[in-house]
Structures are given as C-alpha cells and as structure tokens.
Amino acid sequence: MDSAIARERVRSFVTRPPFAASPTTPPGTNTPQKTPQxxxxxxxxxxxxxxxxxxxxxxxxxxxxSSHCRCEPWxxxxxxxxxxxxxxxxxxxxxxxQPQYAVLFGASPSAVAWIGSIHVFLVYFIGTFSGKALDAxxxxxxxGIGLMIQLVGIIGAVSCDNYAxxxxxxxxxxxxxxxxxxxxxxxxxxxxxxxxxxxxTAEDPDHEGSLNIRTAxxxxxxxxxGGTGGIVFPLIAxxxxxxxxxxxxxxxxxxxxLANSVLIFALxxxxxxxxxxxxVKSRIVEWRAFKEGAYALYVIAMFLAFVGLWVPYFYVxxxxxxxxxxxxxxxxxxxxxxxxxxxxxxxxxxxxxDHVLGAINTYILVLLTTSTTLLLWPxxxxxxxxxxxxxAYGFCAGGVASLMQAGIASLNTEPxxxxxxxxxxxxxxxxxxxxxxxxxxELIKAGEKRGDGREKYLWLQVFVGGIMLLxxxxxxxxxVLKTGWKMGVRV
Numbered sequence: 001m002d003s004a005i006a007r008e009r010v011r012s013f014v015t016r017p018p019f020a021a022s023p024t025t026p027p028g029t030n031t032p033q034k035t036p037q038x039x040x041x042x043x044x045x046x047x048x049x050x051x052x053x054x055x056x057x058x059x060x061x062x063x064x065x066s067s068h069c070r071c072e073p074w075x076x077x078x079x080x081x082x083x084x085x086x087x088x089x090x091x092x093x094x095x096x097x098q099p100q101y102a103v104l105f106g107a108s109p110s111a112v113a114w115i116g117s118i119h120v121f122l123v124y125f126i127g128t129f130s131g132k133a134l135d136a137x138x139x140x141x142x143x144g145i146g147l148m149i150q151l152v153g154i155i156g157a158v159s160c161d162n163y164a165x166x167x168x169x170x171x172x173x174x175x176x177x178x179x180x181x182x183x184x185x186x187x188x189x190x191x192x193x194x195x196x197x198x199x200x201t202a203e204d205p206d207h208e209g210s211l212n213i214r215t216a217x218x219x220x221x222x223x224x225x226g227g228t229g230g231i232v233f234p235l236i237a238x239x240x241x242x243x244x245x246x247x248x249x250x251x252x253x254x255x256x257x258l259a260n261s262v263l264i265f266a267l268x269x270x271x272x273x274x275x276x277x278x279x280v281k282s283r284i285v286e287w288r289a290f291k292e293g294a295y296a297l298y299v300i301a302m303f304l305a306f307v308g309l310w311v312p313y314f315y316v317x318x319x320x321x322x323x324x325x326x327x328x329x330x331x332x333x334x335x336x337x338x339x340x341x342x343x344x345x346x347x348x349x350x351x352x353x354d355h356v357l358g359a360i361n362t363y364i365l366v367l368l369t370t371s372t373t374l375l376l377w378p379x380x381x382x383x384x385x386x387x388x389x390x391x392a393y394g395f396c397a398g399g400v401a402s403l404m405q406a407g408i409a410s411l412n413t414e415p416x417x418x419x420x421x422x423x424x425x426x427x428x429x430x431x432x433x434x435x436x437x438x439x440x441x442e443l444i445k446a447g448e449k450r451g452d453g454r455e456k457y458l459w460l461q462v463f464v465g466g467i468m469l470l471x472x473x474x475x476x477x478x479x480v481l482k483t484g485w486k487m488g489v490r491v
Contacts, residue, residue: 072269073192073218079268080189080222082260083143086150087178088401089229090253091120091310092339095317096237096332097170100246102318105163110441113314117437118171119178120310124430126179128423134184139270142184147261150177154254158247183426186222191271193218220350223402227346227394230339232256238332289421294411297478299428302404304471305367306432308374308464309400311440312393313338315460318444323454326383338390345398353403359410360479363403367472370396374465378458404429411482440464 094116101112130142153173160166233253240249290296316338320331353362373393380389405422443460450458 084225088226113437122175127183146180341394342398345395349399
C-alpha cells in the first residue's frame, strides 16, 4: 500500500502545471489531510484511465500556457513587415536606379521604366497564385523559394553591364521572388489577427471571420514595411552611389536584404488551419463576380488608379534633376520624404476607415486628395516646394496602396469569396502597374517638344492626375450602386 501511495504522489507532482506552487499548509491552520484510504482509492484506478487523465491534465496545462503566449501574432507581423520591406521598399526606391540605368545603358526613360514595371507586375500577378499555394499548405516553400530568387536577382543585378541582363535580374527575378512571398505573407498575417466580433477566434469551426479593427491596424503596420524599406534603401544609395557606383550600392542593399531574409525564414510560422486535404478548394477566377455592378466598377477604378500610382516613384529623381536642377544627394532626401510619409499614409486612412467613414468612403477621399496632389505637381518650382509635394503625395499614395483589399471586403456580399475577388483585383492591378511606368516615359519623351525644363513633364503630370481623378469618379459610381445616393451611409 505504501508503494501505491508513493506512485500516486509522484504522478500528481509530475502532472502539476509548471511553476505551480507546492501544496503547503500555513502554520496555525487546520486543513484536512488525505487519509491513506483516500490515496488507496485513487491508486486503484485502471492504468488506462490514469494515462487518459494524465494526457487531459497536460493538455489543459499546455493550453493555459499557450493562452499566455500572445507574442506569436506580433512576431508574424514583424515577418510581414520585413517581407514588404524587401519587396515594396525596393519598388518605392526604383527612382534610385531610373536615371543611373538610363545613363549606364544609354536607354530611354520608358525603356528603363519597364524594369521597375515588370517588377511590380509580377508581385501582384504571381501573388494571385501564390495565395493558392498557401491554401495548399506550401507557406514555408513559397517563402524559402521567394527569398532565394530575390537574392539571386540582386546578386545578378550587381554584375549587369547591359539592359537585357538588368531587365532579367532586377525586374523579372526580383518580381518573381517578391510575388511568391507577397500574398502568402499578407494572408498569413491577417489570419493571426482574425477575430470574431463576439471575441471568438479563427479556430472556431462554426463562425464566419471578419476583419476587425485589430486586424486592419495590424495589416497597416505590416504594409508600412514598404515605407521603412523606402527610407533605408535611399539612405544607402545616398551614402554609396556617388562614391562607389551602382555595383557596390546593390551589394550593400543585398546584404540588408539577406539579413532580413535570415530573420524572415527563422521567425516565419504558418497559422495552423485545416489540413491541406480538407481545406475548401476555391476557384482562381470567379467570373460571376463581374456581374456584380459595384465590384466591376470597383475593379475598373483600381485599374485607373494604379496606372498612375507608381509613376512618381519612378520619375521623381529624374524630375528633380532635369526640371528643378536639384543635386543628387538632396534628390535622394526628397525620395526618402516621399517614402517616409507613406507610413502614416497607410495607418491613418485605415483607422479612419475602421472608426469613422468605412472603407469605400475613405477610399474615395484618398483618391480625391491623391489626384488633387498630382494635378498640383506642375506648379512645383523650388526645392522646398518639392519636399512639401513629396510628403503630401507619399501620404496619399500610401492610402491608395493599402486600402484596396479593405474596399473589396466592404463591397462583398459573399464572405467565402473575398479571397478570390481580392486575387482577381490583384491580377487586374498588375496590368495597370505594368503599363503605367513605360507610358509615363513616353509622355516625357512627347513633352520634350515643349522644352527641356518643367514643361517636359507636363503631359506626364496631367495624365497621372487626370486618370487618378477618373478612377475616383468610377469608385463613386461603385458606391452609388451599393448604397444609393445616401450620404450618411458608412460603407
């Protein structure tokens, strides 16, 4: 009997939660003690029952410990931030390379813009399909392959001595690498912050999740990675470009990207969901969605807006040098200002959307202010004015880039098809981004007939401002189809 009591005491000690207090009796208290007979009754249970009790107790202990470990979503948010740092940080810094490649390769602005445009195109277009790979359980594979392809692209771009190789390594390779990572990392981050309005979690099988305020804020913080990278990469260029040239600038950028990649791969963790075999399969294209008038107009509005969105990021340094005769170091500071202001530009519209106006109403306001800022660009005639304009446009453009998914979710009436509709919008936006940069270069070439200064860029500036304003008007039409002409409706 004594050995049975000893075994029971050892088992109760082992199954006690970690760091639990020892069962001691304070002095001076009369607490009933277990009798040998009670311990004997416990020890006479069948071994299988004891094992099941042990498993249940340890499982409950693990769940209690897991509930206290709330840092994992924020770690994955950091991973998302770093991925967008590496991808959109370089896209928003393409103006570093635009004038340099034009001189190095003897190419026109339009030809050089194809390098940056194919990069943006592949990020959005491949993102449509890499999102499906995430659903199939290949999250880590997408990250690992994407990181390797991106690093190969940067290493190859270092030794490029002609336009074709630069197009392949800087444009195609980096675009593929970023595209493989972009949609999975954005979706995975959202899943970690996915919550029900009643406090439930995404693991509950009998609920429909929704993007709440916490989720939208987290997504905006991850999207700020593009702004952070857009600050760091021009600072590197400002310190190295004139002294060491493009090869060493790319090498140092590559080291930063490599350091981020190590952190990304070490910290990345897929949100546990259903097994791949049991996950619901969805189509890549849902053609019936275009029969919804509000969604169809929304996608058209996004196409028009994204045609002009990235053009200033490509040509701002070219404009600074040729139109305002600003020195290269100061021009890089203007680029940094343009990218830095995009950080609050991503956060503030998201908060305004969640708390006050709704996604579509906020997006209309953002497109209106962005188009107004672009139409004021021809009136900038000084260095100070350019700093002010860059800060204003960067803020507005940050909202244009970050609110697209929220707008689709706001218009959508079928929650289970939200991902498909966002993927379709990504594909359409990809083609808009592909044509925007080269078209801007052709407009600059056409403007040379007007003169060599600010007049040279007038057609470009009027075009991007006008097409953004047209996109705003089409988005108003989508809102009217959804809610009518009621002004006070939050949508």
